[in-house]
Amino acid sequence: xxxxxxxxxxxxxxxxxxxxxxxxxxxxxxxxxxxxxxxxxxxxxxxxxxxxxxxxxxxxxxxxxxxxxxxxxxxxxxxxxxxxxxxxxxxxxxxxxxxxxxxxxxxxxxxxxxxxxxxxxxxxxxxxxxxxxxxxxxxxxxxxxxxxxxxxxxxxxxxxxxxxxxxxxxxxxxxxxxx
Amino acid sequence: xxxxxxxxxxxxxxxxxxxxxxxxxxxxxxxxxxxxxxxxxxxxxxxxxxxxxxxxxxxxxxxxxxxxxxxxxxxxxxxxxxxxxxxxxxxxxxxxxxxxxxxxxxxxxxxxxxxxxxxxxxxxxxxxxxxxxxxxxxxxxxxxxxxxxxxxxxxxx
Numbered sequence: 001x002x003x004x005x006x007x008x009x010x011x012x013x014x015x016x017x018x019x020x021x022x023x024x025x026x027x028x029x030x031x032x033x034x035x036x037x038x039x040x041x042x043x044x045x046x047x048x049x050x051x052x053x054x055x056x057x058x059x060x061x062x063x064x065x066x067x068x069x070x071x072x073x074x075x076x077x078x079x080x081x082x083x084x085x086x087x088x089x090x091x092x093x094x095x096x097x098x099x100x101x102x103x104x105x106x107x108x109x110x111x112x113x114x115x116x117x118x119x120x121x122x123x124x125x126x127x128x129x130x131x132x133x134x135x136x137x138x139x140x141x142x143x144x145x146x147x148x149x150x151x152x153x154x155x156x157x158x159x160x161x162x163x164x165x166x167x168x169x170x171x172x173x174x175x176x177x178x179x
Numbered sequence: 180x181x182x183x184x185x186x187x188x189x190x191x192x193x194x195x196x197x198x199x200x201x202x203x204x205x206x207x208x209x210x211x212x213x214x215x216x217x218x219x220x221x222x223x224x225x226x227x228x229x230x231x232x233x234x235x236x237x238x239x240x241x242x243x244x245x246x247x248x249x250x251x252x253x254x255x256x257x258x259x260x261x262x263x264x265x266x267x268x269x270x271x272x273x274x275x276x277x278x279x280x281x282x283x284x285x286x287x288x289x290x291x292x293x294x295x296x297x298x299x300x301x302x303x304x305x306x307x308x309x310x311x312x313x314x315x316x317x318x319x320x321x322x323x324x325x326x327x328x329x330x331x332x333x334x335x336x
Contacts, residue, residue, distance in 0.1 A: 013199065020202040027209035037232040038295065038323040046315050066304070114304045120246075121227040121300030123307070124324055128229040135231065 039127055044172075060102045062091050062110045066126055068117035081129050088133045092167070105137070109170045130171060138167045221255070222247035222262050227300040229326040240291050241319070242280050244273075246298035246306060259302055261310065270306065273313035281319065293321035 064084070065073040072079055074087055092108045094101035102108035110130060114123055135150070142150040142163050153160035224247040245262040249255035260267050263276055281292055294314055298307060314322060 013196075016199040017195070017202055020199055020206050024202055024206045024209065027206065027213055031209055031213045036235040036295070036323075036325065037327075038235065038325040039229055039232055040235075040293075040321070040323050043311060043315050043320040043322055045318065045320060114308065116303060116305035116308060118304045119300060120298050120302040120304060120307050123304055124227040124229055124300070124326065127324070128231050131231040 039124070039131065041127075056109055057103070057107070059100060060107045060109055062088060062102070062108060064110060064112050064126070064130075066112070066114045066118045066123060068115040070118050070122035072126060081125065084126075085129050085133045085136075088130065089137060092133075093137055105167045106165070109172060111172050111174055113174045127171075131169070134167060134169050138163050141166055219265065220245055220262065221251065221267070222249055222260055222299075224297050224299045225301075226297055226325055226327045229324075232326045235323065240284070240288060241293040241295065241321075242277065243295050243297060244310060246296070246302050246310070248299070259299075259306055261306070270309045270313060273310060274316040277314060277317035277319050281317070291321075292319055293323055294319055295323045295325050297325040 063075050067073055072081065072084055074084055079087065088110070091101045092105050094108075095104055112126070112130075139150045142148055142153060142159075145163070146153070146159055148159075150160075150163060153163065222245050224245055242263060246259060248257055249260055249267075255267065261270055261273065262268070263273070268276055277294070281289055284292060296307070296310065311322070314320070
């Protein structure tokens with residue numbers, strides 16, 4: 001009786017591409033590459049006991065209020081977003097020139113009060129302006145001291161930390177007190 | 180003279196044996212970069228723009244809070260609502276919810292717990308302040324104000 005040699009039958013891989021295409025198209029259609037972007041902030045913890053707020057010299061305080069009609073009030077005067085940025089920069093970068101402005105960039109504090117009726121969009125716009133003002137100052141300092149852009153300084157490097165310490169972002173959001 | 184073609188001219192078949200490999204490569208790429216959408220957003224959110232937004236590099240480890248007007252106004256009304264993951268929640272219950280949500284993380288990564296706030300630009304600050312207070316009470320102190328790209332159509336204020 002003749003023995004047939006049993007060859008292992010080859011698996012037909014021709015349809016593999018079809019299956020893979022099908023899956024590929026599924027993922028292509030369902031994917032939407034979201035890039036998460038945002039402003040990160042760190043909230044202050046709720047103090048354990050009622051304690052007096054740290055005393056800050058009046059001249060070091062840059063007082064900003066976001067009013068209910070989304071207008072911005074700085075040290076008691078209505079200003080536009082653009083002039084807010086300029087005022088803030090002169091205020092921070094004063095270093096004992098003008099006795100009404102901050103003593104040094106390190107001691108300058110921004111206090112932000114928000115009206116409950118103001119819109120979130122205006123608030124984000126304001127936060128964004130504050131941040132960009134600080135970044136301009138940091139960039140200047142970085143170029144002057146290290147001749148490098150602030151963004152080119154490696155995260156966590158001593159140079160970057162030095163810049164960050166020279167211009168610390170101190171934004172304090174006052175808890176709401178009813179007027 | 181014999182110019183007659185001897186060989187029959189059939190086109191050579193293109194070898195498609197490597198096609199599955201290529202397709203699989205693409206497939207794996209998309210499988211890896213895809214993050215399946217977890218919750219389905221029930222509120223209309225048009226986030227504000229901010230030029231200084233930072234692209235968040237680490238994978239987001241925490242909750243999303245959506246704030247806006249409900250899409251289905253018949254069912255949910257037209258007041259601003261707070262949605263956490265898949266459900267509407269009252270802001271006063273938010274602290275409790277966040278605390279429960281933080282428990283599912285291992286102890287070591289609790290400090291990385293961040294909340295992404297995706298709120299509509301027209302939401303009054305009252306609600307945002309309430310949410311922030313609730314987060315502080317839950318000791319979830321890292322907050323991200325999610326923003327849109329600056330090139331979007333809605334002009335900044």
